[in-house]
Amino acid sequence: MLVRHMKTHTGEKPHSCEVCGYSCSEKSMLMRHMKTHTGEKPHSCEVCGYSCSEKSMLVRHMKTHTGEKPHSCKVCGYSCSEKSMLMRHMKTHTGEKPHSCEVCGYSCSRKSTLVRHMKTHYGGKQHTCEVCKYTCSEKYKFLRHMKMHAEKKLHSCEVCGYSCSEKYKLMRHMRTHTGEKPHTCEVCGYSFSEKATLVRHMRTHTGEKRHSCELCAYSCYEKSMLMRHMKTHTEEKSHACKVRGYSFSGKLKLVKHMRTHTGDRPHTCELCGYSCSGKSKLLRHMRTHTGEKPHTCEVCGYSCSERSMLVRHMRTHTGEKRHSCELCGYSCYEKSMLVRHMTSHTSEKPHTCEVCGHSFSLKSSLVRHIRTHTGEKPHTCDVCGYSCFRKSDLIRHMKTRLLTHLPCQIAMSYMEIIMIQIAIMEFVNSFIEKSVTRNPVNIIIRTMEKPYSCEVCEYTCSKKSDLVRHVRIHTGEKPHSCKVCGYACSQKSDLVKHIRTHTGVKPHSCEVCGYSCIEKSNLHRHMRTHTGEKPHSCELCGHTCSKKSDLVRHIRIHTGEKPHTCEVCGYSCSTRSSLIAHMRTHTGEKPHSCEECEYTYLKKSDLVRHVRTHIGEKPHSCEVCGYACFQKSDLVKHIRTHTGVKPHCCEICGYSCIEKSNLLRHMRTHTGEKPHSCEVCGYSCSKNSDLVRHIRTHTGEKPHSCEVCGYSCSTISSLIAHMRTHTWP
Template sequence: MRTHTEEKPHSCEICGYSFSKKSNLVRHIRTHSGEKPHSCEVCGNSFTEKYKLVSHMSTHTGETPHTCEVCGSSFTENSTLVKHIRTHTGEKPYSCEVCGYSFTEKSKLVKHIRTHTGEKPYSCEVCGYSCTEKSTLVIHMRTHTEEKPHSCEICEYSFSKKSNLVRHIRTHTGEKPHSCEVCGNSFTEKYKLVSHMRTHTGEKPYTCEVCGSSFTENSTLVKHIRTHTGERPYSCEVCGYSFTEKSKLVKHIRTHTGEKPYSCEVCGYSCTEKSTLVIHMRTHTGEKPHSCEVCGYSFTKKSKLVIHMRTHTGERPYSCGVCGYSFPQQSNLVGHMKTHTRT
């Protein structure tokens, strides 16, 4: 009758939450006490409720008794099957009363509602950082413990997040699952595809408030702003030289260590940058991807094409500060300057 009267006579003495059944109160109290009376005899894991233990045992037996009649997929729990079936039916029974957005699972709705309320119930006891999901807090705590539980089986590099491991593995497999429908280029990560699509649409949503320049990526805007502020946050511990970008610091450090991580499989030539290796490989393949639109002459490097174009345009951007004579290449100016310094 309490389903009709909405009577809830069983109250929690800790938080005041009330229930229509005493058994529900007993289970609720365990969220405060941490009690987990149902233990697995195989691995020792314990649970607050018996049904959770029963479901857990399937991970040891391999039993998946709940089968989807549409595609044949099977699951250890009926609740997981119910959620799965919604991928076929498209049903989203849990709706947000604020914006109307709907979800397949109640837990997803609960998380979504926090975007409206601003509630962040999970807090870090070390630094006070708070977040909307427990899983986010678990990952955050690893910034303090330095735990990296997800390891690559190929190179043994480890990560704090599983998603970072998945992306890393693609550096070994070469997998690029995100493809552009316009030009066919593919990418290892979705955000890279989103950024690439802007080269087709021309969209540049990130704008510099100082000079008005706009960019396709926020990271590019951040780097650009440093040209105004003069900030160079990445410093070399050996010589103190600083850089606007971390990648430039990494390359610079190799001038101290002598490391040349990029090697040619044909002749053994090694270099400090991947882009240098790409250009070098063209000496073997004969590829000349940069072509002059005026005369059709092609080059292995874009910089050589730029210099060549000046033979058509007549541009001479390098001028002598002594006599005013100008040149199409900087190397020409350097040679010319010697005519003034000779005694």
């Protein structure tokens, strides 16, 4: 024993490996080392078939089956299977860090941690494989790599050809084909294919975090997680991208990043040819074919293909909204929703169209906008071939127009029509169900069941929240109020929209022309001005329109309904806007004024026509003679001069004329009515123009003058007679 001990001082290593040059002080150590080249593993586990080269390793392995942990911490009760592990654990209580870096003074409790830290200074990879030129910085990694060359792979998979050196590895691999998960968690019932995975999972229940950071008290379940965390302190990023210069702490991250440059997508779906860069993405994609939804909600039975979707769905039950806006208090379920919301405050629009320069706050909005240039309409109705830019437009089309695709000549009973409507709704909902894969919060209720009913009016709905909002119609409760002006409403969504009238935020914008508005429904109606879609049609005359409210007003033309009545004079009309305009005749209010001449009008349409007299715009022109005018009504009257149509006729003498105003003046010749009177002398007449000419006899105004001699007169007829004195010989 003394001879062996002395070699630790002299450094003598007389025994060396002929394969790799490894040297050691004792022959027994060399014999153990040679087994790494020969692959000899004489010691095997009778329980699971695990084999190893040394007996001590088998002893340690057997403790994983027996669960024996003879070494325990007297401070916190932590127990482990090996004494060395307990010694390392005790350093977390004593704070002892015996290993320190001579370069920067960094200290740690483990020698292996110091070795890894030293590599951040010299950055060397001193271990190189002579077979494949693989290099690494740590010896244990190098030895593990060398086993890949030395091992004989006696066990192979009959399904995919995978081969390995040990039987227990093949057993684990076969579970990937059979789907067997023999290891089950007793707490939550979750099952795993490997025991090690179950052990790690159990720590999520016990809260055990065996591995802790010596610098910042960070703790975690797995050693690999701690190693990754340590790189945040050392800022070690040894893996660098040669294309862009990005550096990463792990090689796997670099491999994934490089695929963004090479476009490499090694994982391919055998069914549809879909390819992706990550194996996890392919696994998720395969569920779209198999329909597998392994994650189920215990509250309502909702199932989904991804765990993250279930987590988001559970928030609809708990009401948890983890992400909130610091500016306006808006809260939401997902971080991505908050990011989109923040753009409404910053007005940041980082995504710009290269064709027209229009910018957007979301990349998805830019993608949809590009389709207005390319003309691409990727969403198509399978029934009638209707295509559109957005999926939401197609869903609306399927709901509102699908029934019109049925052959109307078929005679059907009432029950047959109801059954067809139910079938249509199931078809639409199945289409929506296929569309909704990412956001379970927005999933539409797919059943016809409406278990909640109003006790006052028999209103029924599928959600309790809808019933609560409906009841407020009867109670008049308005729990949501504006802090700025005191406005109160029954729904929170109405308050959010109202607040935008104060802030000026218009989050919904048109991708074609840049029009923005407060409500999404307004944007949908606006988009129809570009697409020309008119989904609402009149059953009596076939008239179509883009808004439902326009159709309601149009129907009143057929029914003669005039629901809006003036409280002053009893005048009634079919639209509220007409009543508002009529009320101004009583109040004298003229809110629309011209900026050029300060002329005021009751209606905005009158102001628009008046402004054309200043700018000279004449948008309405005659196709026969080219005559142009400001108003469409003037063009209609002008066309009658070509057609000879005189629709207005006197019932007394048969006189007919083009304009209704002319007929009104003519009727005064029969009635003797003279509504226009002079305030100076009491003279009265039937025409306003006659009164204007009469007033000039009192004022002496002579607005018409001769350009030849300067003669002026009060009427244009007198000027015409005067001009003849210049033209006669």
